[in-house]
Amino acid sequence: MFKYVKHTNYPVNIRKKDVRMAKYLITQFGGSNGELAAAMRYFSQKFSMPDDYGKALLNDIATEELGHCEMIATMVHQLTKNASIKELEAVGLGGHYAEHAKGVYPTDANGVPFTVTYFAVTGDPLADIMEDMAAEQKARAVYENLIDMTDDEDVLKVLLFLRQREIVHFNRFKELYEYYKKKGY
Numbered sequence: 335m336f337k338y339v340k341h342t343n344y345p346v347n348i349r350k351k352d353v354r355m356a357k358y359l360i361t362q363f364g365g366s367n368g369e370l371a372a373a374m375r376y377f378s379q380k381f382s383m384p385d386d387y388g389k390a391l392l393n394d395i396a397t398e399e400l401g402h403c404e405m406i407a408t409m410v411h412q413l414t415k416n417a418s419i420k421e422l423e424a425v426g427l428g429g430h431y432a433e434h435a436k437g438v439y440p441t442d443a444n445g446v447p448f449t450v451t452y453f454a455v456t457g458d459p460l461a462d463i464m465e466d467m468a469a470e471q472k473a474r475a476v477y478e479n480l481i482d483m484t485d486d487e488d489v490l491k492v493l494l495f496l497r498q499r500e501i502v503h504f505n506r507f508k509e510l511y512e513y514y515k516k517k518g519y
């Protein structure tokens with residue numbers, strides 16, 4: 335069912351170390367509005383969709399979100415690759431280093447670990463799709479905040495790509511919501 339392609343959806347090639355940005359960016363991996371929460375939300379919700387169309391859409395977007403997790407993790411890795419322990423400590427990542435060294439671990443920007451409480455599955459297709467639309471809007475807003483926090487073109491290119499995908503996903507969920515509403519679900 336799943337096919338792994340050995341490259342990211344958009345090229346990630348960050349040349350400049352920026353430990354501060356990595357600390358903030360990790361929230362799009364393991365934070366409440368991040369890509370991992372989205373992937374798990376959509377994958378779990380797909381089983382409650384009333385037809386194959388909805389199941390396929392949620393599965394497709396969940397799979398793409400996993401690809402976005404890989405992109406964010408790659409960015410964090412590249413931004414911290416040559417960082418010293420002192421540089422990590424200076425931006426508040428000493429605790430992260432103590433637990434995970436330079437490993438990429440799903441947390442928000444404050445170091446709070448990922449939790450499944452970041453998403454819901456109600457079993458009601460319309461309620462779940464409304465949550466999905468809200469999730470995409472929140473993720474878009476976080477990407478816009480992150481865009482405001484950097485001037486590194488290598489980082490900006492990837493963030494702009496990911497932000498645009500949030501808009502596309504929102505629109506796809508909106509179409510699905512309208513489709514199910516017309517069908518009386």
